[in-house]
Amino acid sequence: EKLPVSVFKNPKEASISVAHRIAKIIQDRQLNNQHAVLGLATGATPIAVYAELVRLHKEEGLSFKNVVTFNLDEYFPMGPTAAQSYVYFMKEHLFDHIDIPAENIHIPDGTLKLEDIPAFCLAYEKKIEEVGGLDMQILGIGRTGHIGFNEPGSAPNSGTRLVTLDDLTRRDAARDFGGKSNVPTKAITMGIGTIFKAREIVLMAWNQKKAPIIKKAVEGEMSSEVPATYLQLSDNVEFILDEDAASLL
Numbered sequence: 001e002k003l004p005v006s007v008f009k010n011p012k013e014a015s016i017s018v019a020h021r022i023a024k025i026i027q028d029r030q031l032n033n034q035h036a037v038l039g040l041a042t043g044a045t046p047i048a049v050y051a052e053l054v055r056l057h058k059e060e061g062l063s064f065k066n067v068v069t070f071n072l073d074e075y076f077p078m079g080p081t082a083a084q085s086y087v088y089f090m091k092e093h094l095f096d097h098i099d100i101p102a103e104n105i106h107i108p109d110g111t112l113k114l115e116d117i118p119a120f121c122l123a124y125e126k127k128i129e130e131v132g133g134l135d136m137q138i139l140g141i142g143r144t145g146h147i148g149f150n151e152p153g154s155a156p157n158s159g160t161r162l163v164t165l166d167d168l169t170r171r172d173a174a175r176d177f178g179g180k181s182n183v184p185t186k187a188i189t190m191g192i193g194t195i196f197k198a199r200e201i202v203l204m205a206w207n208q209k210k211a212p213i214i215k216k217a218v219e220g221e222m223s224s225e226v227p228a229t230y231l232q233l234s235d236n237v238e239f240i241l242d243e244d245a246a247s248l249l
């Protein structure tokens with residue numbers, strides 16, 4: 001069975017379409033006085049989605065007062081003010097420019113003591129459930145086939161946990177950190193199982209360099225070697241691609 005794939009002319013058009021779907025969820029929930037619960041991702045891929053959401057807030061009055069967010073992952077260890085932190089990224093690209101209440105924002109905490117991580121991760125899962133589960137999870141994809149930081153070997157039912165980063169992932173992050181040796185070796189990430197519970201999953205990818213992994217994720221045999229292939233099991237997933245990322249399908 002083939003996964004639903006939508007191919008757009010360019011990343012901008014694709015991003016605007018994803019942003020408008022998110023805005024629709026927020027507005028539908030507002031009409032019913034409910035929270036909209038969003039699972040958010042970092043990396044270059046979703047930047048234009050966040051830019052469009054900021055534009056909708058500033059120019060069209062979209063409010064985020066009823067929005068609760070859970071980010072997929074954070075490096076470990078990582079302080080929130082470091083330029084490479086996902087806390088910093090989210091503030092810079094989204095949270096500092098919208099009216100979301102600070103207490104509604106959740107990002108895995110890169111400052112925990114090692115022994116406190118398991119309890120934090122269980123509480124993270126519990127909080128997602130308490131607010132009613134994720135309405136939509138947006139995802140990028142790493143060249144290892146990771147979603148969040150679920151690297152090869154991740155179990156399909158995995159929960160939020162501390163993981164070890166793949167060498168290729170650390171090489172891809174080296175530029176942001178001024179060298180691979182500065183890239184943390186670990187991260188805290190939502191699990192594949194956590195992502196799967198979202199009512200909608202949208203995986204985005206742009207660029208020629210993502211074409212090989214997109215081919216594997218969409219058409220390859222399901223395997224823990226390419227964690228994104230587990231998405232083939234989901235009835236609620238959609239791949240949103242530009243022509244370059246879709247070019248090997």
Ligand code: GLP
Binds near residue numbers: 042044140148149
């Ligand atoms: C990081 C993030 C992932 C992201 C991936 C791809 O590893 N933890 O969530 O999907 O990078 O990044 P980019 O969008 O910059 O290609």
